[in-house]
Amino acid sequence: MPIYEYAPDAGACAQCSGRFERLERLSDAPLTRCPACGQPCHRVPSAPSLGTGGAQRLKESHLGRHGFTQYRKVGKGQYEKTVGKGPDTLEA
Ligand SMILES: [Zn+2]
Numbered sequence: 001m002p003i004y005e006y007a008p009d010a011g012a013c014a015q016c017s018g019r020f021e022r023l024e025r026l027s028d029a030p031l032t033r034c035p036a037c038g039q040p041c042h043r044v045p046s047a048p049s050l051g052t053g054g055a056q057r058l059k060e061s062h063l064g065r066h067g068f069t070q071y072r073k074v075g076k077g078q079y080e081k082t083v084g085k086g087p088d089t090l091e092a
Contacts, residue, residue, distance in 0.1 A: 001025055005044040006034070013037055019044070
């Protein structure tokens, strides 16, 4: 679930020190009032943080440079090397 950042409309809040974060489901409606003090607040427009699950896939060239060998499946039990220093084909 993404975490959204909120700020009070007035720009300051005694109870949440001006800003707070809230974990929301995508289906949740945005908060309009601060849950701590009840004053009007708004969601700060920023890219939601999706945590560690969104790690980018390593590119093949990146893998090769770091000594990994990657294979792709080319047939039943047969694998062909796409990058790296290992044998060109593998049979499983
Ligand atoms: Zn507040």
